Amino acid sequence: MPRILRVIGPAALLLAAVAAMIAALAFGGGAAAPLLADPGALVRWGLPAATLVVNLSLAGTVGALVLACFAFSPDRDEYGNALDFAAGSAAVMTVASAATGLLTFVSVSNVPWSFDATFSNGLSSFITSVSLGQAWLGITLIAAAVTVLCFAVRNQTAIVFVTLLAMATVVPMAQQGHSAEAAGHDAAVTSFGLHVLFAAIWLGGLVTLIVVKQRLGNGRLVTVLERYSTVALICFVVVAASGYVNAELRVGTLAELATPYGILVLVKVAALVVLGLFGLAQRRYFIGRLKQSGEPRSFWWIVVAELAFMGIASGVAAALARTVTPVPETRAATPTPAEILTGEKLPPALTWDRLFTSWNFDLLWVLACAFGLFFYFAAVWRLRKRGDKWPIYRTVLWTLGIVLLFYITNGGVNVYEKYLFSAHMSAHMVLTMGVPLLLVPGAPITLAARAIRKRRDGSRGGREWLLLAVHSRFASVISNPIVAAVLFAGSLWVFYYTPVFRWATTDHIGHEWMIVHFLITGYLFVQSLIGIDPVKYRLPYPFRLLLLLLTMAFHAFFGLSIMQMHGLLLADWFGAMGRIWGDSPLVDQQAGGGIAWSIGEIPTVILAIVVAIQWSRSDERETKRRDRNADRTGDAELNAYNERLARMADRDRVSR
Known part of the structure; x- marks a missing residue:
């Protein structure tokens, strides 16, 4: 590739992004002067421009870090170059996010620019007391920390945590966009966060390839490009x-696509379609040509064109954030108590048919379940393709577990758990006991270790990271049966009798954390009892049954304590919904305690039966092993034992 293309590629991205942003702002009216309280042209045009720089620098940071973790070898120059590029991008992001926070303050406060105490005090109050200002302050601080860490840390394992820290900037970004105060807030936060994060990985990864290209030979380029292509497909x-x-929440109906906001959405969709075609051509054609005939110059010109379309999408996205949406973002004039608390209308009375026909889709878990099934099936197919066997019952149980997880996170239980403590407790019990009971026998770690190809160039792929995590000290601690049991049962009391319960109930991020926490603690506990995947230590079967009974007794005691309570855990939430159907909040809470006490008995019985069966089969295998050993050695072990007893008897007679 000519050296000039290393300049043209990023330049095409920047020029296309800026041109698209200016055109989109002019077309959609995002930079038009308001009738009242005009903050000035500098703010009206500077705020979307600063936001665009934040988005592009976030892409450079996250994309480079992801490739450093997944595609590059730490003993090659490519790895260090990627981290240097990530550090530079994070430094730009630090400055841009600080500028964005400053411009946002001027935009929302209408305080004129000055160097006096009024402006500085207002700015200080904005970034410390107002959620929007706190968000930009948090983004700035995280970006600054990532800048320092990218220079200071070079260990690949530690870089994973730096990558997660960089990704954390997406959380405050997602909580301040369109629909932050309107219905559909939870779906808007999830979809916007996922959109920004994976677009950043996709775009930043491609720019990183151009930056480190000089360090890659033709053969190495193909290898890295194949890895990036897999990441890009997931991102797409x-x-x-x-x-x-996002479009469905903010555009509403097809007729609204004729509005300026809708037309800009269509432009962004068109750019995404073109990018998808680029990706398809890359996977199906260009990578093959690189393998056969070396590096064609046309390939890099295609990459430049791809970056230009990514720039168009990024510029339009920055303008859309300032464009009025067809769907109003304000609450109703006279909101109901449920709308005040949750931002959503109170659902109709809960009935058995609504429990199984109502849906409230959570995009994060829709995608997690879809990828969980796809990659599991792909791994099984790869094993069978090379002639290896994989028990069908494991695939069936894994599929049932993912289907159950999909229903709990998207179905009727998810519709009502904000409003009914009993629905919340039902979700808790299924997530922590029902889903793991199906997923654990699927042995996903064993399957992945057998199906994912081993890396031989010093880099770490899915198999290497998975095995490293499984054999880490942290994993050996939390997978210990005693620790797993304490986490499983003890977290009940910590969760429901501390402010964590309020956070997980009233905040969408807390709700997502709650699901992950329940899944992990339940999975670890079930894994310690009946798991197939490797762990450092397992209890003997009699102690497994004892641990199960003790833990579930503790679990049942928790359920009984909820049943006997005469006050609400979150009275200003569950007791303030204005609900006129169903049981009273206190009776519903007591029913939730009954669910915690009674539903736990079913998995307990199943786990006890499975442990007993595994115990019996273990004894049978041990007996057969001893029989085979006796046949092979002519009962040498038994004869040696008898001879030892005879010698002991002889010594006793002599001593007398």
Whole structure:
């Protein structure tokens, strides 16, 4: 590739992004002067421009870090170059996010620019007391920390945590966009966060390839490009799905696509379609040509064109954030108590048919379940293709577990758990006991270790990271049966009798954390009892049964304590919904305690039966092993034992 293309590629991205942003702002009216309280042209045009720089620098940071973790070898120059590029991008992001926070303050406060105490005090109050200002302050601080860490840390394992920290900037970004105060807030936060994060990985990864290209030979380029192509395909799916959800929330009906906001959405969709075609051509044609005939110059010109379309999408996205949406973002003039608390209308009375026919889709878990099934099936197919066997019952149980997880996170239980403590407790019990009971026998770690190809160039792929995590000290601690049991049962009391319960109930991020926490603690506990995947230590079967009974007794005691309570856990939430159907909040809470006490008995019995069966089969295998050993050695072990007893008897007679 000519050296000039290393300049033209990023330049095409920047020029296309800026041109698209200016055109989109002019077309959609995002930079038009308001009739009242005009903050000035500098703010009206500077705020979307600063936001665009934040988005592009976030892409450079996250994309480079992801490739450093997944595609590059730490003992090659490519790895260090990627981290240097990530550090530079994070530094730009630090400055841009600080500028964005400053411009946002001027935009929302209408305080004129000055260097006096009024402006500085207002700015200080904005970034410390107002959620919007706190968000930009948090983004700035995280970006600054990532800048320092990218220079200071070079260990690949530690870089994973730096990558997660960089990704955390998406959380405050997602909580301040369109629909932050309107109905559909939870779906908007999830879809916007996923959209920004995976678009950043996709775009930043491609720019990183151009930056480190000089360090890659032709053969190495193909290898890295194949790895990036896999990441880009996943990103395309997530970006497309999250983009659709965003458009549905903010555009509303097909007729609204004729509005300026709708037309800009269509432009962004067109750019995404073109990018998808680029990705398809890359996977199906260009990578093959690189393998056969070396590096064609046309390939890099295609990459430049791809970056230009990514710039168009990024510029339009920055303008859309400032464009009025067809769907109003304000609450109703006279909101109901449920709308005040949750932002959503109170659902109709809960009935058995609504429990199984009502849906409230959570895009994060829709995608997680879809990818969980796809990659599991792909791994099984790869094993069978090379002639290896995989028990069908494991695939069936894994599929049932994912289907159950999909229903709990998207079905009727998810519709009502904000309003009914009993629905919340039902979700808790299924997530922590029902879903793991099906997923654990699927042995996903064993399957992945057998199906994912081993890396031989010093880099770490899915197999290497998975095995490293499984054999880490942290994993050996939390997978210990005693620790797993304490986490499983003890977290009940910590969760429901501390402010964590309020956070997980009233905040969408807390709700997502709650699901992950329940799944992990339940999975670890079930894994310690009946798991197939490797762990450092397992209890003997009699102690497994004892641990199960003790833990579930503790679990049942928790349920009984909820049943006997005469006050609400979150009275200003569950008791303030204005609900006129169903049981009273206190009776419903007591029913939730009954669910915690009674539903836990079913998995307990199943787990006890499975442990007993495994115990019996273990004894049978041990007996057969001993029989085979006796046949092979002519009962040498038994004869040696008898001879030892005879010698002991002889010594006793002599001593007498």
